[in-house]
Amino acid sequence: MMTEKERAGRAAAHAVEDGMILGLGTGSTVHFTLLELKVRMDQGLRLQGVATSQRTEILARELGIPILPFSAVDRIDLTLDGADEVDPNLNGIKGGGGALLYEKLVAEASDKVIWVVDHQKMVDTLGRFPLPLEVVPFNLEKLWKKLENQGYHPRVRMQAGEPFVTDAGNRILDLHLQAISDPEGLHRELKLMSGVVETGLFLHMAEEVIEGVGDTLRHHFRK
Template sequence: MIKPEVLESDEIKRIIGGKAADYVKDGMVVGLGSGTTVRFTIHSLGQKVAEGLQIIGVPTSHQTEVLAHHYKIPVVPIEDVKQIDLTIDGADLVDANGNGIKGKHGAFLKEKMVARLSKKNIWVITENKLAGYLGKVPLPIEILKDSFLVLNDLSN
């Protein structure tokens, strides 16, 4: 574990993001998650792509897609893949058993869909995201725009 008091937050995230990128191998379909630490992973993957690594990214958000394009990482929409080799994503909180809470920043549904298609998932988090239990942060929910009227009727 990298100690936060030794390094600045962005430096820790850069190291963690780079280590996660090392799991990506040539020819993989890679789920590209959301969050500040994942940005550093995408940066590292962009460097590897520039050096010849051939991958296809499946972004979980518009912001991630834009960043992947910036680093010349080829991307496809989730509906174009049946399986993803590896997804690298952030989390809001992770407990000692590896259970986590995600979605505080709004890409929850797509992140969950990408994770379900993945053979393997890696969460890139800093030490402040570890907890003995998951009740320390609010549980995010996502309501699809098209379902608002149905859900609103249920509340009456």
Template sequence: MKEHLEMEKQLAAKEAVKFIKDNQIVGLGTGSTAYYAIVEIGILISRGLKIKAVPTSTKTSNLAKSLNIPIIDINQVTTIDITIDGTDEFTNDLDLIKGGGGALYQEKIVASKSKKLIIIADSSKKVDILGKFKLPIEIEINSFDYVLKHIIAINGVGEIRLAPTGPYTTDQGNYIIDADFGLINNPIELSKKLSQIEGIIGHGLFINLADRVIMGYNDSTITYIHKSSSL
């Protein structure tokens, strides 16, 4: 089963990179699915494609450099032409939960700067309602007790994400809370509530950001397009 899903990720990645054009600024996602897109971009670079890439994490930056993909700092660009990233869950409305790979804050900044955001996924990521996957929430390290209490107040249960040596720390030096809100019937409302809690740097609800999701399905792909997308 796992090998089958990995193949679906690769198929989605191969389809997504077809949208990249010469001389574009390209956002590079983080995670096991985005990995395949970065590898495909590396192949295109070796064949003459000319782009500059904005990574969403140190891990992604290191991978891109190893594939000779030119890197540019996000603070050097005002807009990004196209970003390809993965997701932990997505719905028919292209609402997403992201952040399982630990780079959600930087991913959201890159997504928000992008003219087009293409999400790639295997077929296990498609859901009717978000929430089976716990919602990642990036927080200031001194605020976790305060934030956890406020998550409870809005009917959630959270826990600090752990690494082998202690709390998981993001590239920005923050902690991540993985929060269970059950099925999220109104992601817009939950997003607003979370954004009002002091100490939260960002959360993994990506609403109205994705232009399309390319999902690997068996030996082909299925594309879901946002109703407002011109891509």
């Protein structure tokens, strides 16, 4: 029996049309999207992909999905990606896998964005999942102190006992906020802080969310 993640992830692959340039997201749900894309390619589907992380690129190449560098494309037809939280307005938090910067760049270059999630990722209010900030290493400690003083409860993301390093060579601070009452205002505030490269708030980007719910699917569309 398929998990909710697998059901949603594989369903998203059937939104892909022949000849598309496809943004390939990062994460456990999109993993199943890539596997289903391989099935469809074996049946004759033609596509080219732009990967949002080194991890995704490695898997895509193993599956035989042709990969283009981001710099080589003007526009991307469709991006399929996961999300860590999604609210009723289809705003989301992303970056749990550490690929938020490249995920946002690819999404902004896309004509359409679809997210795939299990039902636990749908929330009334964003913020229970820690909000990632990608920051430059040079200002990591000073940003941590500033965010701590503002009550945002930052933590340096660690991996194997060392600060996590993104594909762009940056670090991540996770803000433990519990609830975000004004996502747009918070995004603007954080982006204006020197040393913040990008926030994990993805606002007004996804046009559709495919949610795995038990053994069925729910489709949510941005109003």
